[in-house]
Amino acid sequence: MSGQSQAGFTPTGTIATPADRRRVVFATVVGTTVEWYDFFIYATAVGLVFGQLFFEPLGTNSAIVAFATVGVSFLFRPLGAFLAGHYGDKFGRKAVLMWTLILMGAATALIGVLPTYDAIGVAAPILLVLLRILQGISAGGEWGGAVLMAVEHAPKAKRGIFGASPQIGVPLGLLLASGVMALMTAIAPGDQFLQWGWRIPFLLSVVLILVGYYVRRKVEESPVFIELAERKEKASMPIVQLFRKHLLLVIVAALVFAGNNAVGYMTTGGYIQGYATNPEGPIGLERGPVLWAVTGSAVTWLITTLIAGWLSDRIGRRTTYIIGWVMQLVGVFALFPLVNTGDVGLLFAGLAILTIGLGFTYGPQAALYTELFPASIRFSGVSISYAIGAIAGGAFAPTIATAIVQATGSTQAVTWYLAGMTLLGLIATLLLRDRSGIPLGPDHEEEQSVSPIRGLAKV
Template sequence: MSTSPISAAQPNAAGQTSSARIIFASFIGTAIEFYDFYVYATAAALVIGPVFFPHGSATAQALSAFVTFGIAFVARPIGSFLFGHFGDRIGRKSTLVASLLVMGVSTTLIGFVPGYDSIGSLAPILLCVLRFGQGIGLGGEWGGAALLATENAPAGKRGWFGMFPQLGPSIGFLASNGLFFALALSLSDEQFRSWGWRVPFLVSAVLVALGLYVRLKIAETPAFQAAIERKERVKVPIATLFSQHGLPTLLGALAMVVCYTLFYNATTFSLSYGVSVLHIPRPTFLGMLCIAVVFMALATPLSAWASDRYGRKPVLIVGIIAAILSGFTMAPLLGSGQTPLVLLFLVIELFLMGVTFAPMGALLPELFPTNVRYTGAGVSYNLGGILGASVAPYIAQVLAAHGGLPWVGAYVSIAAAVSMIGVLCMRETRDSQLM
């Protein structure tokens, strides 16, 4: 059921959590989770290839690194099935704590894995196992964080409340990229490849401890408590989801494709291409990404506010049209190799990522009833990741090698068109009740 502004904002004897704590708990968890994920994405673009796949050309190393990057996106739907089951059966709070632990432990352990020169082929095997663990954890994270925010939101403000988990990626990326940027400035290339790249992975342990402290302080959401009282929980949420809500799941996944493609082509692929092909210094490119992601953070609340005022679909349609057009800017801007133009390209892509990503915090939960909402939102979100992100840097690398940046730009435009189909086919959800 929908939550009144009073019940969402004030603590009560039943253990209701204040709005400030809800917002912070939904935000801090996704910020930490995405910090963990982006640490790997940045490392994949910079050092994973030489450290774990030293034999072969630079292109072969990059492709191998991006394959390990994609493994987590295969694991994420599995994580959404697993954590979604317990989130819809046991509750949002305990499941969110478990997903954070899985993600954090996997990330921290990556920082301890020896390179290929030390333990041979066991090194990439261990890396892949831990990368899979990262994906499992993140697969259960986002859906729970979005539900924590939206199921506690006052009437008419679900888009705004659902925006706070969507801010987590911007902050997580800034923290990750900022740390790599500082390391690039303070260490030599040899020091960075020897041990410096491991530091951001180890820092994750401290951040996870903070996230656990915050999440252990929150109460269960009113919508889930009401579902328990009405005895509406189902035994196997994933079976109910696919048998009764298959179309919304598919449409939600298609809608997410544009977000993933914009982000990972503007960051992981562009970083690799900019440093290795355009020969832009690593600190310079990392600095540009830090600037560009600020625009993503600024676009997020603007888009969320607009989605509450005008609806989820109109905002997404405008953003996706702009994303389709942005594909044509990749070759002239990024390909120029000129710092101002490259920065402009990164700003455009990440701003549009914020525009299209922000409404998803409310839209995906609104597509499903309470008894399968955790599973449904998470599965849609992470299936979209397989389509839009798992292979995005790899495909972009192959297209760039064979056809150049115009082909990569066309890929971005086509991915955005796929999302347009999903959005046009779905219903408007702004006025739906979370029952």
């Protein structure tokens, strides 16, 4: 039966039609876009207003503390990943995705009505951090479920391009978040933006969540999970099995993502936005043009992510990644020399060059991760590897970059930090065998359990 599943059949023997697959891809893109819009709108606001509105009493340290709240949420991603992985491997991918969407939307909307420090004092930043933690729990559970819904529904030869559908939710979420914020700077300029303009993008989340919930309800459960359920082969304690048998694989997979995530969070974490618009900094650009430049770079990121997913189906995940790491390294060294010119056009060019490498080290990730782990513990493996990689990579990248610049007065050390993370991702990739096209169904657990780490045998 699993052979049928790999060929495009559901476990009951009916053909998974192109219309079914299009519905899965559409729902995945919409759902992940909404999730990441919510997650990134916070980071964008941190770079623009939260330091002033919620952490102003800290003076010169307000920016560092504000960016640290971006990172705090990452510390709770593993909790979301543990919960989602456990329940996703036991009860299905679809139910978990519905709950993560609701949790993220509720937290985001509540931030939109949160009083500032001037109104309620220290309770304001405390409540802000608590809501950010809920966003982190949701993000920790969202990605793994979205990835498995896309890749486990895909034909064997198209897992890369199908897996790119949840991946493009990140640049789409960034595009939407930056675009809406840029629009609000025009509608509510100056002090109006600080007073109420920044709140509208958060409140818009309510509408987006309703749309995402409606679309996801129409999607069928993953065929691999249905087959596991019908055969009663679901793991009773998937997380325990994961760490007992595949701990080293989780670490290596996490480092692959960390190399991409640290660099990506220069924009998704709000650092470039804050650095370029800081009136007391070396550049001092207006908010609107910088946000539009970030929005434009999200488009190039989206395109290269899709290209990389498609290419990985032809030349393999590992080779595509290696090409991506080289291009990402070029982008890292080009970024700050272009940003520091103070020219918005060159700032966009720096971000666009960077996103080429980011796309190539992100597009194949969904298919790569899905093919690394056995079916019965796959949700746990994918989610926890991703969450750990996010902590090691992007969690505190904006905070680290801010502290480095404050300590040295230069962005040169930030460039070397990002280059180091890129090389770490390359090394982790080189440790892995390419498993493109490996059967995903439960009949092939023995084959899937052979470690993809070079030099290791069956675990």
